[in-house]
Amino acid sequence: GESVGLHLPTLSVQEGDNSIINCAYSxxxxxxxxxxxxxxxxxPQFIIxxxxxxxxxxxxxxxxxxxxxxxxxxxxxxxxxPGDSAVYFCAASGNTPLVFGKGTRLSVIA
Amino acid sequence: EADIYQTPxxxxxxxxxxxxxxxxxxxxxxKMYWYQQDPGMELHLIHYSYGVNSTEKGxxxxxxxxxxxxxxxxPLTLESARPSHTSQYLCxxxxxxxxxxxxxxxxxxxRLTVL
Numbered sequence: 001g002e003s004v005g006l007h008l009p010t011l012s013v014q015e016g017d018n019s020i021i022n023c024a025y026s027x028x029x030x031x032x033x034x035x036x037x038x039x040x041x042x043x044p045q046f047i048i049x050x051x052x053x054x055x056x057x058x059x060x061x062x063x064x065x066x067x068x069x070x071x072x073x074x075x076x077x078x079x080x081x082p083g084d085s086a087v088y089f090c091a092a093s094g095n096t097p098l099v100f101g102k103g104t105r106l107s108v109i110a
Numbered sequence: 111e112a113d114i115y116q117t118p119x120x121x122x123x124x125x126x127x128x129x130x131x132x133x134x135x136x137x138x139x140x141k142m143y144w145y146q147q148d149p150g151m152e153l154h155l156i157h158y159s160y161g162v163n164s165t166e167k168g169x170x171x172x173x174x175x176x177x178x179x180x181x182x183x184x185p186l187t188l189e190s191a192r193p194s195h196t197s198q199y200l201c202x203x204x205x206x207x208x209x210x211x212x213x214x215x216x217x218x219x220x221r222l223t224v225l
Contacts, residue, residue: 032211043116043200043216044153051211087151093212097143097158097168103151 004092004101012107019077021104023090030092035075038087082108113137116201116217123191124225131186131220133201142184147198191224
């Protein structure tokens with residue numbers, strides 16, 4: 001089955017710097033990937049997604065990069081702000097419902 | 111603001127009690143899901159539903175049961191709660207495919223503590 005994992009459980013960045021959160025997946029049949037942000041006391045909220053026919057997708061201040069060769073994706077947050085402090089999850093899907101990895105807690109230092 | 115609601119948000123209950131966690135969505139989504147979130151933050155799929163009268167077990171074995179009598183409602187029941195059931199339970203829904211490209215909308219979660 002699919003397994004999805006994040007490389008670091010915690011990440012601290014200075015306000016204004018760029019953040020990079022990495023994720024690895026195991027199933028080469030996975031063709032859809034998604035990032036969620038979870039703030040304290042709330043459910044996960046959609047940030048950005050990418051299909052396997054792309055290797056990069058940009059949103060507002062966020063970019064997702066997909067490397068299918070090494071089964072790795074990353075979330076880049078530009079000019080990190082205090083409001084970006086949260087737990088971030090990646091998830092992957094192929095022919096199954098979304099499989100989530102463990103989260104990375106991003107702390108923004110003012 | 112997501113149109114998916116979970117109640118109760120917090121519940122502390124004694125061992126052996128029956129509990130039902132409610133989940134309702136007003137978006138007309140046909141697919142609904144229950145995830146269990148452990149202290150390490152990982153989300154594990156425990157139940158999902160394609161639509162009315164359809165329920166399936168997820169990857170993580172759970173003693174809970176679910177029902178889908180109405181499109182908008184997907185309650186989760188524990189017949190006899192135990193301390194090992196202490197966790198955060200997240201409900202989600204989507205109108206997308208069951209797998210593949212699929213943005214789930216999550217509720218705020220129900221945090222269950224069993225003493």
